[in-house]
Amino acid sequence: KLTSEAKTIDGYEQSEMVRSINEIIKWVGIVIIPIGVILFYQSFFLNGVTFQKSITSMVAAVLGMIPEGLYLLTTVALALSTMRLSKRKVLLHDMKSIETLARVDVLCVDKTGTITEPEMKVKEVVFEGEDVTERLTDYVLASRDNNATMQALQAFIPEDAEQKHAALKVVPFTSSTKYGGIIFDDATYLLGAPEFIMRSEFEKIEDKILPYTDKGYRALLFAKYDGTELEHGLSGSVEPLAYVIFENPIRQNARQTFEYFKKQKVAIKVISGDNPKTVSEISEQAGIDGARNYVDASTLTTDAQVEEALETKTVFGRVTPKQKQAFVSALQKNGHTVAMTGDGVNDILAMKDADCSVAMASGSEATAQVAQVVLLDSDFVHMPNVVLEGRQVVNNIQRSASLFLVKNIFSLLMAVFSAVLMFTYPLEPSQISLVTGFTIGVPGFLLALEPTKDRIKGHFLTNVFIKAFPAGLTDMVSVAALVVCGKIFGISDDEISTMATLLLGAIGLIVLVRISRPFNKKKWAILWLNVAGLVFCFLFLKHLFAISPLSRADFLLVVVFMFAADSILRHLTHATERIARKIRKKRQDSPRHFGKKG
Structure with a gap:
């Protein structure tokens, strides 16, 4: 879509x-x-x-x-x-992008695949009570998601693992809901952003997740859901079962690359769908100036709030694809020349509207097709070149x-x-x-x-x-x-x-x-x-x-x-x-x- x-x-x-x-x-x-x-x-x-x-x-x-x-x-x-x-593994889809990037004064980057390596891995699974490895395995085997998160989970479970319960309905993860869900023959299970799954009860588990997000790890909640309607939001009660902790190493040359843009007076805006605290910590480790100035994009409901946040904040978490597009438009409206980098399908709209778009070849094929610049080895260090x-x-x-x-x-x-x-x-x-x-x-x-x-x-x-x-x-x-x-x-x-x-x-x-x-x-x-x-x-x-x-x-x-x-x-x-x-x-x-x- x-x-x-x-x-x-x-x-x-x-x-x-x-x-x-x-x-x-x-x-x-x-x-x-x-x-x-x-x-x-x-x-x-x-x-x-x-x-x-x-x-x-x-x-x-x-x-x-x-x-x-x-x-x-x-x-x-x-x-x-x-x-x-091209000798530096940079492919141009049109030559005007060379000039546009040279004039850029705001660079919008995604966290995964740009600041960090594209591959992530499961660091550990922390159980809320009893061991639910079997149910988590059922979820991973039944899921149809093919994103970096699910690939890390698939690599984490044993190769000889078998699905114990039949899946009646599979609802894939989306950037708008921030969770995916599967209805099995005996219960419904969710996997996604803790604050979106727990909603008003997020404070009950926040202290258990905070130690991980403070260190830059990504935390997803695996929970049991009392209901079967998943596509249009959650209304039933949720029982937390486990916290899946992911680590995503920062690219080796990320710090020197962002230091270069800082010297060139190019403002960096980190726009990610992940938890803003996690994104802020990763950005801080990568040497991005102002990384501690972060905001949860789900709280930005008006154009005025978006424009104010773009002027004062550096890191934006929980951003939807439509919001990414709106951010780019707002920056352009204020007279900035904007470049957008990304590797996922949810970056496409923002990249298409940006003055110059940069894609990682390791990411979505659709994203690489619409981008003006493609980094063939998916290494952000080529951007200064x-x-x-x-x-x-x-x-x-x-x-x-x-x-x-x-x-x-x-x-x-x-x-x-x-x-x-x-x-x-x-x-x-x-x-x-x-x-x-x-x-x-x-x-x-x-x-x-x-x-x-x-x-x-x-x-x-x-x-x-x-x-x-x-x-x-x-x-x-x-x-x-x-x-x-x-x-x-x-x-x-x-x-x-x-x-x-x-x-x-x-x-x-x-x-x-x-x-x-x-x-x-x-x-x-x-x-x-x-x-x-x-x-x-x-x-x-x-x-x-x-x-x-x-x-x-x-x-x-x-x-x-x-x-x-x-x-x-x-x-x-x-x-x-x-x-x-x-x-x-x-x-x-x-x-x-x-x-x-x-």
Whole structure:
């Protein structure tokens, strides 16, 4: 039923990074059509330029506005990360989960299979009175449950054990009732959470269970029930017969994994169907910060109580599948990016609603199918690796996308400038390709593979625009001023075009230096590789890239504009960052309004 309900929930949702790139492509696709038409009309009909020259200048402007290679760059970076994670026994069902996990600020984890090992075993059986091993054996052999609890009980009873009494009706354990029951030919027996079976009389046996839950053991009650109606709650009297004590060892690397998330300021919420005291003790042993702040989720009956508990508590016990889903939704409503881990069917709904879901391969097959990330060896210690991969992908693509957007901003502004001042776009398509190749394309791909552990801050599109706009504006101002000077000094159009290409290449390398900081050997190699590529093309592939011979005066003019461009870029960058800081501060000071994804 839970699996069927999960299938009705909307599945795929694009990540912020892919959504931002799609926005760039969409608006570029809308803008290039009217601008291309205007440039051709102005050049051919108003300026009297030849048809061929009008077409090539229009194509150069349109080509410059297209972020060619950005999709390929994103796909390659994500695919390589997916391959690296697969070597660490991490399977991704969709690549957007890499980015989402890198942005997570709340991680919801289940106790069994995440904090602890998936297998549990029976530590001991404590009898309330007489030995009821025979009746407990009958219950285990007749039960149809196939969860970790029943598997531990099956391993506990002797292999040659035989069922002494016939089972007339079997009611399986459910997460809503917290117990299972079997009606035999002579009596009805229950097995489950003591407080749910005993109800108002739980205090009578609480002292007998407390010593075990205080040590992190799980305790189930085996009891005789005076009744036959089990599906819709209990109403008859209950006779406690025995307490089955389970132990579930904590994963070896759990403490260091949770310590990592604590350092990264990722809040941990432990959400389990077990006794809250037991879950709290296990969480404390695993080193989860605030593990002593626990609550019984069955006492949370209103949305306000849930929201308050999520802000103040760390451990939640006796949680139903619907409550897990509600917890995830409440956290998202308050602006958090939520990851949910689990291994059981009762985790499916919450995992489906979470921004990113992580399943253990050793758990339910249905859970592994709906999860975005599957830990193939069911070891939670791999989670930091997934987070680091996400940071590397997002930070590197963000840096490379800034390079791509520089060209787009320049071409757009330059096209508008050309149309307003009624002169033909000064660059050839081949020259745009030359500059793009060695200041954007090649370095962008190589920088996207750089290892980085920096935490992701802010929104993708905003971060990209803040870095790209000063450089794009600098390109436009510098080239526009060069074109105007060229017209004044009577320099030919071919020479102006070559000078503009040389100037754009120089500014592109300056931007590359700024974006690549701090430098290492690999980044220095990338920089000098692209410098060498540009020099080679200018010297030996002149015809291919429409490079015309330049006089010494032309070179001197380019050098002057290059130094001027460096100064303009520096001042524009400082101004943009200052404005961005003010906007961020204003947003932080204003009331926050969150949607589902914050």
